[in-house]
Amino acid sequence: MGRTKQQALDTRARIIDAAERVFFVRGFARAALEDIASEAGVTRGAVYGHFRNKEAVFQAIYECADMPLDPFVVQSCEQDADPLQHLHAQLLQRLRDALHLRRARRLYSIALTKCEVTAETAAFYERVAMAALRAEAQIDAALRAASLRGQLPPDLDTRAAAGFIHAALTGFLHKRLLMSAEPRVDLEAEQTLASALRCVGANTTFKPFEPARV
Template sequence: MARKTKAEAAATREALLDAAEDMFMEHGVARTSLEQIARHAGMTRGAVYWHFKNKGDMFRAMLERVHMPFQDLVDEIEALEHDVSSLEAIRLACLQGLERFEQNPRSRRVHAILIHRCEFFSDIDPIAMQQEIVDECRESLYQHLLISKEQHMLVQGLSPEVATDLLQATLAGLFHDWIRDPSRFSIYERGVPLVNQLISMMRRSPDTSETN
């Protein structure tokens, strides 16, 4: 086969990853062969083995295209809206995150694959990858809830640790329920009242002047 220009080669690499997403999503990672991926992209396994070491390498590359840490969301919020409490920043970051997932089909698909369409293979450990994402999000939440506690924004009796567990579990549960079948409901429309309700229940009401 004739050699392609650098731009064309990069394009086929992307096309291969797109095809991998399609097939992984439809048949699961284990049940899709590199042959199927290549065919679906209009190529042969030769192209796959040129751009990627093996299926695991391909999987990693697929994930790298959508990586997006929670802390970045908070940073964006705090950069945009200046004078906002940390609890409010968390709330807005959550809503922003929900909107991102709703509107970015690639991110949605890749996460669905990571969570529901794959298991161990070669040197890939999807559970460890999920753990990393969750830990990252959790740590970010905890830091901001610590500050919220110091600013006396949390209702009495609510420790930052429990608050973190609660928010983290709620977001994770919502996400899992949604990603299992995104066509069932809109994560944004269900998530917004959920987050608002939870945050509002966690926030100390300003009129009552309790001492902590």
């Protein structure tokens, strides 16, 4: 790769990193391209050389992130001998990651607490909504597998239950992202998840709480 092209890629990456910090502090509406340029140590023209507008920078942050738009994406549990325990373990880990991993916490904070749904961000939040539906479908599949194995009531409306669990965890995450980290957050996360699963009929003793490794 030529030096000029590598320099351009480095500049683009620096702009994206700077934009992430600016949006985290100022939110989307109050941030300007001048703020991002200043934080990145480049000119506003350099930002325009890579992105057509602020929305494009915002979209690029999430496109470059190695994480799903929805924090509660899970792998298939359908073939697992204990799908409910597997689902619990995955959701708890996703919740811990969103709360503890620095970049994940910052990006979910921006999406959930620091940006408004406007004409500029509508396309992004449509993607967020679609990601949430996919996560709910994955949770639904796990609940159906658990129901077939007798871990949940056979007449459970698993689609509605998946929506409820997803909403409960998203609400907890939203609340916690607005607060500073504290030692009890992992225990509260576990209790919230266990309560949500019990509300849909789970009668299982889940594995005990373990501190998150970060």
